[in-house]
Amino acid sequence: xxxxxxxxxxxxxxxxxxxxxxxxxxxxxxxxxxxxxxxxxxxxxxxxxxxxxxxxxxxxxxxxxxxxxxxxxxxxxxxxxxxxxxxxxxxxxxxxxxxxxxxxxxxxxxxxxxxxxxxxxxxxxxxxxxxxxxxxxxxxxxxxxxxxxxxxxxxxxxxxxxxxxxxxxxxxxxxxxxxxxxxxxxxxxxxxxxxxxxxxxxxxxxxxxxxxxxxxxxxxxxxxxxxxxxxxxxxxxxxxx
Numbered sequence: 001x002x003x004x005x006x007x008x009x010x011x012x013x014x015x016x017x018x019x020x021x022x023x024x025x026x027x028x029x030x031x032x033x034x035x036x037x038x039x040x041x042x043x044x045x046x047x048x049x050x051x052x053x054x055x056x057x058x059x060x061x062x063x064x065x066x067x068x069x070x071x072x073x074x075x076x077x078x079x080x081x082x083x084x085x086x087x088x089x090x091x092x093x094x095x096x097x098x099x100x101x102x103x104x105x106x107x108x109x110x111x112x113x114x115x116x117x118x119x120x121x122x123x124x125x126x127x128x129x130x131x132x133x134x135x136x137x138x139x140x141x142x143x144x145x146x147x148x149x150x151x152x153x154x155x156x157x158x159x160x161x162x163x164x165x166x167x168x169x170x171x172x173x174x175x176x177x178x179x180x181x182x183x184x185x186x187x188x189x190x191x192x193x194x195x196x197x198x199x200x201x202x203x204x205x206x207x208x209x210x211x212x213x214x215x216x217x218x219x220x221x222x223x224x225x226x227x228x229x230x231x232x233x234x235x236x237x238x239x240x241x
Contacts, residue, residue: 029091030081041077044101050075051233052097054089054133055108057082058150058216067222071230077102085113085121086129093133098140104236105137106193106229108147110177111215115168123173127180134190143236146185147193147229148178153205153214169215171204189239193232198224 044050051074053059059080063070070078079096081088086109097105112118113126130146137144152169178196185192199221201207206214210221217225 029088030084031092031095033081034079034092034096038095038099041100044075044103048075049104049237050077050100050102051104051106052077052079052100052102053106053108053229054093054097055080055106055147056084056089056112058111059108061216062222067217067219068226071226080108083112083117084109085118086110086126086133087118090129090132093136098136098142102142103240104143104145104233105133106145106147106233107133108149108193108195110149110181111152111169111174114149114170114173114177123177123180126177127184130181131184134184134188143240144185144190145193145229145232145236146181146190147232148181148196149174150195150217151200151204151206153208153211191232191236191239193228195225195228198228 053062053070053076057080059078060082061067062080063078070076077100079092089107089109107130109130110126113121113129134144134146151171151174174196182192182194184190199207199210199217210217210224212218
């Protein structure tokens with residue numbers, strides 16, 4: 001069963017990150033991915049407002065120069081891993097977030113859970129994992145920004161090729177999870193980052209011009225996301241006493 005799950009995970013990761021994905025049979029949460037980077041990372045400088053982005057391929061791919069690069073000049077750290085789900089992120093949260101001592105963590109997660117990348121799950125299980133990450137952050141005086149799950153496009157054909165990856169992400173589940181995330185963030189004084197509203201079209205799909213595959217943002221997609229993320233981070237930083 002583990003081998004099947006690993007195979008499914010490897011099939012869903014972005015090509016640019018496949019070479020960096022560890023053997024998930026032996027390192028299911030992929031703690032090895034950022035192990036050296038974490039060990040080499042210096043403690044935050046005095047008054048540094050370090051931010052860690054925790055996520056899946058949408059966060060992981062933000063580093064690519066083709067996507068505009070990852071917040072040049074900002075003390076922001078990318079800890080996205082393609083294909084990952086919330087239980088994997090929860091396992092590596094201490095290593096890849098807490099030990100870096102950020103002021104803020106931005107969590108973008110859930111789309112791969114809905115797709116079943118690491119096996120069938122429920123919205124309640126996804127929510128529990130997000131809660132646990134928030135509790136770990138709060139216990140370590142790290143402010144939390146919860147990003148909405150982004151819309152997907154299940155238009156049947158894009159550039160002459162059939163789309164297959166988005167049919168496993170029912171829009172109604174994305175909407176339900178986003179509603180919970182927004183309400184949980186409000187009730188617990190976290191910051192809600194609404195990518196969804198800025199990237200959805202009139203039919204409820206990811207805007208065609210913001211993605212080349214109906215799932216991952218392209219350069220134009222990241223241009224939409226960047227100022228929204230920056231505004232949410234600044235809002236969260238203002239809450240630090």
